[in-house]
Structure formats: C-alpha cells, structure tokens
Amino acid sequence: MTTTTRPVAALDAERVTLAYDQRTVFQDLSLSVMEGQITTLVGANGSGKSTLLKAFGRLLSPRSGRIHLQGKALRTIPTRQVARQLAVLPQKPLTPPATTVRELAARGRHPHQTWFRPLTSQDTAAIDAALDATGLTGLAGRDVATLSGGQIQRAWIALVLAQQTPIALLDEPTTFLDLAHQLEILHLVRRLNRDHRTTVLMVLHDLWLAGRFSDRLIALAGGQVVADGSPWEVLKPGVLRQAFGLEAQVVSEPVTGSPLVVPAAETVLPHDLAGS
Numbered sequence: 001m002t003t004t005t006r007p008v009a010a011l012d013a014e015r016v017t018l019a020y021d022q023r024t025v026f027q028d029l030s031l032s033v034m035e036g037q038i039t040t041l042v043g044a045n046g047s048g049k050s051t052l053l054k055a056f057g058r059l060l061s062p063r064s065g066r067i068h069l070q071g072k073a074l075r076t077i078p079t080r081q082v083a084r085q086l087a088v089l090p091q092k093p094l095t096p097p098a099t100t101v102r103e104l105a106a107r108g109r110h111p112h113q114t115w116f117r118p119l120t121s122q123d124t125a126a127i128d129a130a131l132d133a134t135g136l137t138g139l140a141g142r143d144v145a146t147l148s149g150g151q152i153q154r155a156w157i158a159l160v161l162a163q164q165t166p167i168a169l170l171d172e173p174t175t176f177l178d179l180a181h182q183l184e185i186l187h188l189v190r191r192l193n194r195d196h197r198t199t200v201l202m203v204l205h206d207l208w209l210a211g212r213f214s215d216r217l218i219a220l221a222g223g224q225v226v227a228d229g230s231p232w233e234v235l236k237p238g239v240l241r242q243a244f245g246l247e248a249q250v251v252s253e254p255v256t257g258s259p260l261v262v263p264a265a266e267t268v269l270p271h272d273l274a275g276s
Contacts, residue, residue, distance in 0.1 A: 002092045003031065006036075007034040008026070008034065008035045009012050009032040009033065009034060009035070009068070009070075009071070010033050010034065010035040010166070010167050010199040011029060011032070011033040011062075011067070011068065011069060011070075011167065011199075012031075012033070012057070012067070012068040012071075012200065013029055013031045013032070013052075013062075013065065013066075013067055013068075013169050014034045014066045014067075014068065014107070014139070015029070015056065015064070015065040015066075016028075016029050016030075016055065016062040016063075016066065016067060017029075017062060017063040017064045017065060018048070018052070018055050018060060018062055018063065018217070019063050019156030020049050020051075022170060022221070025048045025051045025064075025223060026051070026052065026222070026223050026224075027223060028064075029052075029065075029223075029224075030065075030219070031052075031177065031198065031225065032200050034054070034199070034216075035166075035199050036193070036197050036199055036215060037193075037199060037200075037216055038189065038190065038193050038200040038215050038216070039142030039199075039200065039201050039202075039214065039216045039217075040201075040203070040204050040208050040213075040216070040218070041053065041201070041202070041203045041204075041217075041219055041220060041226065042203075042204065042207060042218070042219050042220070042243070043216055043219055043220035043243050043244075044221065044243060044244050045223050045238045047222075047243070048220050049059060049155055049171075049203040049220060050091055050171050050203060052220070053169050053171050053201065053202075053203055054090075056074075056169055057086065057088040057090075057169045058075070058082060058086075059088065059090070061075070061128070065125075066272065069085060069086065069150070070165075083110075083111035083113065083163070083165075084165060084168055085164055085165055085167060086166040086168075086169065087108070087159075087163040087167070087168045087169065088160075088166070088168075088169045088171075089156055089157065089169065089170045089171060089173055090203075091155065091171040091172050091175070091203075093156050095144045095145065095152065095155075095156075095184075097145070098143065098145075099144050099145075099274050100132070100140065100141055100142060100144065100145065101136050101139050101140050101141070101144055101147070102127065102131065102140040102141065102156050103142075104144055104158070104159055105127050105130050105131055105136075105155065105158040105159050105161075105162045106123070106127050107161065107162075108121040108126070108127070108130065108158075108159040108160060108161070108162070108164075108225050109126060109127065109158055109160050109161035109162055109201055109206065111163065112164075112220055113268065114275065115245055116162045117183070124145060126161075126164055127158075127160045127162050130158040130159070130160070130161035130206045131158055133158070133161055133188055133250075134157055134158040134161065134185075135184070136151070136153065136155060136158055138155055139151065149176030150181055152176070152177050152180065153173070153174075153175055153177060154177075154181070154185070157170075157185060157188075160186075161192070165198075166198060166199060166269070167188060167198070167199045167200075167201070168189075168192070168200050168201075168202075169201050169202070170189070170200065170201070170202035170203070171184055171202075171203045172187065172202075172203050174187075174204070174206070174209065182206070182209060183209075184211075186209060186213045187213075189202070189213065190213055207235060207240075207260075208253070208260055210231070211232075211253075211258045211260070211261075212231075212253065212258040214231055216228070216229065216230065217231050217233075217234035217235065219234050219243045220232075220243070221241075221243040221244075223240075226239060226242050226243050227239040227242075232259050235250050235259040235261060237248060237249065237250060239254070240261065245268070246261075246263060247264040248261050248263045248264060249261075249262045250262070255260055
C-alpha cells in the first residue's frame with residue numbers, strides 16, 4: 001500500500017485583515033503557501049499583491065487574524081529566527097550608502113551571525129556562491145550606487161541567496177531587468193526551488209513569466225482571491241477579465257507548453273481598474 005505525503009503549509013494566513021490607515025485591502029482573508037512550491041501572486045495594480053507579501057514577511061501587521069510561519073504564530077517568533085527561515089526582497093529596496101556589491105550580499109549572512117560568531121568560511125562560501133549565481137563576481141568591489149538598475153536588482157537577489165533560508169518572498173524580482181536577465185533570474189529561482197526545495201512566494205506582473213515559472217498562481221482582485229491553482233487553471237479568459245479587465249485568449253506556449261496570454265486587439269478597462 002502506497003502512502004502520499006500531504007502538503008504542509010510554509011506560511012498561513014488565518015482570517016487576516018490588512019489595511020493602511022483607513023483603507024482596508026483584505027478583510028477576513030485565509031490563504032496558505034505550501035512548502036516546496038513556487039507560488040506567484042498576480043493581479044492588477046492596487047490588487048494587494050505587495051500588501052499580502054509584506055504581511056507574510058512581517059513588514060505589515062494584520063489588523064486582525066494571524067499569520068503562521070511553519071505552524072507558529074509569526075508575531076511570536078524572535079526577529080533573528082524569522083530571518084533564518086524567511087528572506088524578503090521588497091519591491092523598492094533602499095541600498096545603504098557607500099556599500100559594495102559584496103557587502104550588500106554579505107548582509108544576507110547577518111541572521112546567522114552573533115557577537116560570538118563572526119564571518120566564517122561557510123558564510124564566505126555562501127556569499128561567493130550568491131555572487132556567482134547572479135553574475136556579479138566581477139563587480140563585487142563596486143559601490144552599488146554606481147550600478148545600473150538591473151545590476152542593483154541582481155545585487156539584492158544575491159543578498160537573498162546568501163541568506164540561505166527555506167522560504168523566500170520576492171516582490172517583483174525581475175524589476176529593471178531586460179528579458180534575457182528576467183529569464184536568467186527566474187531560472188535561478190527555479191533552480192533554488194528544485195535543488196534546495198526552497199519555498200518561493202513572489203509577485204510578478206508578466207503573466208507569461210508567471211505561467212512559465214510557477215507551480216501555483218493566485219489571482220487577486222477587489223480584496224479577494226478570484227482564482228487559485230495551476231497556471232492553466234488560473235490563466236483563463238474569465239479570470240483575466242475579472243482580475244485585469246483584459247479580453248484575451250490563452251494558448252499553449254510552443255517551447256514549454258505553459259499558458260501564453262494573447263490580448264485582444266483592443267481592451268477597454270472597466271472604470272474601477274483603469275485608475276489603479
């Protein structure tokens with residue numbers, strides 16, 4: 001008799017309400033992110049993708065409800081312990097002044113260090129591997145402020161890689177990158193997931209990339225989850241219409257067989273989406 005392993009939640013939102021001042025983004029939302037998967041949040045601007053990612057990364061506290069990290073209430077876990085389990089790449093990270101690429105990547109090792117445990121050979125190896133994976137070894141001594149937007153983005157991804165956590169939250173990891181480097185970064189994310197079983201929750205705007213590199217998509221609109229499942233289950237004309245105000249066909253992408261969204265010649269956004 002064969003047994004199947006039930007999926008385990010790496011992150012879990014239990015009836016959470018998320019808000020900024022008087023504006024409520026989500027109310028009574030329940031959602032789980034399963035271990036070992038690449039899950040991508042998609043939706044129109046203002047749909048709450050980054051808000052939800054911030055809540056899972058403990059950058060935004062719920063007004064009500066609870067967030068759990070590997071079964072424990074996130075708010076009760078010490079900060080350093082959270083940072084050993086969870087790496088976060090925000091949408092617009094602020095680079096400290098006069099910081100080299102290597103110094104930025106090395107910040108990913110801070111959660112593993114204490115006053116009694118300075119930088120070790122293991123830390124150095126993790127930093128070297130992160131710089132190599134992001135193609136930044138030759139720029140390790142450069143001030144981050146002198147880099148292009150795409151290079152800066154890769155330097156921040158190197159920090160996440162050096163942190164070596166079982167969970168990574170990535171808010172638009174391909175921002176500022178040309179298509180070739182977008183593919184490079186997302187192939188890197190996929191290798192991280194496959195080789196190390198890293199659980200990835202990310203936000204992407206490009207639906208082709210989201211469909212190609214994700215195990216699961218969650219479409220958000222109007223403070224709700226409007227679709228949740230595999231890329232083919234989510235990237236459907238009805239969901240695209242509801243979540244994006246987009247009239248489109250969905251065809252099989254010829255190289256990988258993943259869903260490819262083909263917009264209609266003209267798309268008129270509904271009033272509530274046009275200004276978001």
